[in-house]
Amino acid sequence: MLAAVLAAITSFQKIFFCKHDVPFFRVIEVIWFQAWSTEIIVHFVHVCKVNNNDGEELQFIYFEVMIPTNEQQFSLATVQEVSDFALVESGIRLLIKRDDLIHEHISGNKWRKLKYNLSEAVQQNHHTLLTFGGTYSNHIAATAFAAEKAGFSSIGVIRGEDDASNPTMKFAREHGMQLYFVSREDYRKKNDDDFINGLEEKFGRFFLIPEGGANGLGVRGCAEILPEIKEDFDVVCSVAGTGTTLAGLSISLRENQKLLGFPALKGADFLSGEIERLMGESGLRPPSTINHQLITDYHFGGYAKMKPDLLEFIQGFTERTGIPLDPIYTGKMMFGIYDLIRNGFFPKRTVILAIHSGGLQGWLGMKHRNLV
Numbered sequence: 001m002l003a004a005v006l007a008a009i010t011s012f013q014k015i016f017f018c019k020h021d022v023p024f025f026r027v028i029e030v031i032w033f034q035a036w037s038t039e040i041i042v043h044f045v046h047v048c049k050v051n052n053n054d055g056e057e058l059q060f061i062y063f064e065v066m067i068p069t070n071e072q073q074f075s076l077a078t079v080q081e082v083s084d085f086a087l088v089e090s091g092i093r094l095l096i097k098r099d100d101l102i103h104e105h106i107s108g109n110k111w112r113k114l115k116y117n118l119s120e121a122v123q124q125n126h127h128t129l130l131t132f133g134g135t136y137s138n139h140i141a142a143t144a145f146a147a148e149k150a151g152f153s154s155i156g157v158i159r160g161e162d163d164a165s166n167p168t169m170k171f172a173r174e175h176g177m178q179l180y181f182v183s184r185e186d187y188r189k190k191n192d193d194d195f196i197n198g199l200e201e202k203f204g205r206f207f208l209i210p211e212g213g214a215n216g217l218g219v220r221g222c223a224e225i226l227p228e229i230k231e232d233f234d235v236v237c238s239v240a241g242t243g244t245t246l247a248g249l250s251i252s253l254r255e256n257q258k259l260l261g262f263p264a265l266k267g268a269d270f271l272s273g274e275i276e277r278l279m280g281e282s283g284l285r286p287p288s289t290i291n292h293q294l295i296t297d298y299h300f301g302g303y304a305k306m307k308p309d310l311l312e313f314i315q316g317f318t319e320r321t322g323i324p325l326d327p328i329y330t331g332k333m334m335f336g337i338y339d340l341i342r343n344g345f346f347p348k349r350t351v352i353l354a355i356h357s358g359g360l361q362g363w364l365g366m367k368h369r370n371l372v
């Protein structure tokens, strides 16, 4: 049944492209759509009307892969108030957008960043995804899972050496990802044309998703986070690795709101330029003024570094609030938010919205390295 429907959709797409030389994104008036769900992936089939250059009306089918959400626990608007006695005196309200609940394996900003990358791969008629990451990468784990469920083959170009006991690599393999380990030196070439061409010679044609899902399509997914929220808030706090999530949030920030970015790595001042670049790549128009600031004091020694006071904070926060944090990104951000609140950084009655970007599989990597 599944194969039959897929075949039907594919042939419709081909007819459209063969018979009419019309730009694909001319659109879009959706006149009918059908949602059809497999075990976890939902494929949306839109039947759209477009006019070609001669004003002739055409109909075509637009096939979009939507990565699933965990519907039992989550609606895309899930925002929770952090109820914590440690905040009571502060006069600050802290809300948290629980994107970690989107999906068990494609959680948080991974879901956001993969959504339009997968759709684009389908539209370009790709069958293989290739991406980059470290040996404990959340992005690698999520991409392997999403690719498998959406019917793609996947290749992970991994910085470092293979270790059969590494839980993230094990998970990626179990979900069909072919892993290709490269030296740190080669990994640094991940954006070079020659290196990519070499990968194409080795693996054949693929749709490339950059490390961390850091491209304009990733930004588009992240730009959908804030418009989902019904509550009022003054300040948005989010973590930063590549800056893609911050770029998406910047695009949908209102002029009376402020965005604070908490980099998980040391020496992250380069991120301002990256955020600009990624916003440009998304093709989305940012507001005329973006009130944002990088808070670079809470990296705890650098990427994936753990310190006793950080661990103690994360454990205490989870015990008091019931909200899990990850050890690499959101734990550091929440530590920073509490510290800033304590130091009077926010005016009284500020409403803070923290974005929970997921990443809970990171604990497995921490345990594997005996860091927790």
Ligand SMILES: Cc1ncc(COP(=O)(O)O)c(C=O)c1O
Binding pocket: 108, 109, 138, 139, 212, 214, 239, 240, 241, 242, 243, 244, 245, 246, 326, 329, 330, 357, 358, 359, 360
């Ligand atoms: C859980 C989590 N939060 C935040 C980030 C960083 O997001 P970005 O690369 O969009 O800055 C990552 C890595 O991509 C992550 O895995």
